[in-house]
Amino acid sequence: MQTPPMSRDMPELPEVETVMRGLAPVWEGQRFTRVIANRPDLRRPLPEGLGQRLTGATVVHLGRRAKYGLVAIDRGDTLIIHLGMSGRMRVDPDGLARHDHVVFETGNGRVVAFNDARRFGSLDLVATADLATHPLIAGIGPEPLGPDYGLPLLKAIFADRLAPAKAILLDQRLIAGLGNIYVCEALFRAGIHPETPGGQVRPAQLKRLWLAIPAVLEEAIAAGGSTLRDHAAPDGTLGYFQKEFAVYGREGAACTACGSDVARIVQSGRSSFFCPACQPKA
DNA sequence: CACGATACCTGTAAGC
DNA sequence: TGCTTACAGGTATCGT
Numbered sequence: 001m002q003t004p005p006m007s008r009d010m011p012e013l014p015e016v017e018t019v020m021r022g023l024a025p026v027w028e029g030q031r032f033t034r035v036i037a038n039r040p041d042l043r044r045p046l047p048e049g050l051g052q053r054l055t056g057a058t059v060v061h062l063g064r065r066a067k068y069g070l071v072a073i074d075r076g077d078t079l080i081i082h083l084g085m086s087g088r089m090r091v092d093p094d095g096l097a098r099h100d101h102v103v104f105e106t107g108n109g110r111v112v113a114f115n116d117a118r119r120f121g122s123l124d125l126v127a128t129a130d131l132a133t134h135p136l137i138a139g140i141g142p143e144p145l146g147p148d149y150g151l152p153l154l155k156a157i158f159a160d161r162l163a164p165a166k167a168i169l170l171d172q173r174l175i176a177g178l179g180n181i182y183v184c185e186a187l188f189r190a191g192i193h194p195e196t197p198g199g200q201v202r203p204a205q206l207k208r209l210w211l212a213i214p215a216v217l218e219e220a221i222a223a224g225g226s227t228l229r230d231h232a233a234p235d236g237t238l239g240y241f242q243k244e245f246a247v248y249g250r251e252g253a254a255c256t257a258c259g260s261d262v263a264r265i266v267q268s269g270r271s272s273f274f275c276p277a278c279q280p281k282a
Numbered sequence: 283c284a285c286g287a288t289a290c291c292t293g294t295a296a297g298c
Numbered sequence: 299t300g301c302t303t304a305c306a307g308g309t310a311t312c313g314t
Contacts, residue, residue: 010306010307010308011307011308012307012308043290043291043309043310067308067309082309084291084307084308084309085291085306085307085308086291086306086307099292116291117291117292117293118291118292118293118306118307119290119291119292120290120292120307120308120309121308122309162284162285163286167285167286170308172308172309179307179308180306180307180308268285268286268287269288270307271305271306271307284314285313285314286313287313287314288310288311288312288313289309289310289311290308290309290310290311292306293305293306294304294305294306295303295304295305296302296303296305297301297303297304298300298303
C-alpha cells in the first residue's frame with residue numbers, strides 16, 4: 001500500500017485530550033519544584049515570571065478546552081498549553097533534547113519537557129476566574145463532545161452560509177477542537193463534499209455529520225490520540241498512537257467504502273482529502 | 283461582516 | 299551526494 005509519507009503530527013482535540021489524560025497522573029496533586037524556560041518565547045513571549053509563578057504551586061486539576069490544555073494550580077491561576085502543530089510533552093525524558101523549550105519538575109521527581117520544534121505552540125498563565133473571558137478562550141464555540149453539541153448547533157452554523165463545509169468546521173468560533181484531519185474524516189462519513197457551501201448541505205447530510213463528528217473524535221481518543229510518528233512513545237512522549245484514516249493522507253489510494261481513488265484539493269491553502277464518489281459535489 | 287490569503291517556523295521528503 | 303523546493307498544520311492578522 002502506498003501511504004503518502006507525510007507529516008501527521010497535528011494535535012487536534014483528541015491528541016490534546018490524550019496528552020492531558022496522560023499528564024494527569026504525573027501532575028495532579030503534585031507541587032512544581034522547578035520550572036525552567038530555555039528560551040524567552042514560543043509563538044509569543046512566555047508569561048512574565050513563569051518559573052516563579054509556578055514554582056511551589058500545586059496542580060489541582062488538568063483539563064482541556066478546544067485544543068488548549070488547561071492546568072489549574074492552587075494559587076488561582078491556570079496554565080494554558082497550546083501544542084501548535086509540533087508541540088509535545090516528553091515525560092521523564094532521557095536527557096534534554098533540541099527544542100525542549102520549557103522543563104517542569106514536580107515533587108514526585110518527575111520531569112516533563114514541553115518540546116516544540118516549530119514553536120507554533122504557546123504557554124499562558126491566567127487567573128482561573130478570568131479563564132472563560134480570556135481572549136484565547138472566550139470566542140471558542142461549543143465542544144463537540146460536550147452538552148451544548150447537537151443537531152441544532154450544526155443546523156445553525158451551516159444555515160445560509162456561503163463558506164464551504166470544510167471552512168465552517170475548521171472555524172474554532174463555531175465549533176471547538178476540529179482540525180484538518182478530523183474535518184476530512186467527518187465530512188467523508190457524512191458524504192459531504194468539502195467544497196459544499198454550508199447552506200447547501202442537505203438535512204440528511206447534516207444529520208450524518210452530527211453523528212460523525214463525535215464518532216471520529218471518540219474513536220481517535222480511544223486509539224490514544226491520532227498523532228502519529230512524532231508522538232513516539234520511546235522517549236515518553238505523550239499522545240502517540242497509530243490510527244487508520246479513511247481519507248486523510250490517502251490521495252490516490254482506494255476509498256475504503258467504494259474503491260474510488262481518494263482525491264485531494266487545496267482549500268484556503270490546506271489539503272482536503274475526500275472520495276469523489278462518496279462525497280459528490282452538491 | 284464574511285471570507286480568503288498569508289505569515290509564522292522547522293523538519294521531512296521528494297525532485298533535480 | 300548535496301542542494302533546492304514543497305509541504306505539513308493552528309491561529310493571528312491583514313486585505314478584499
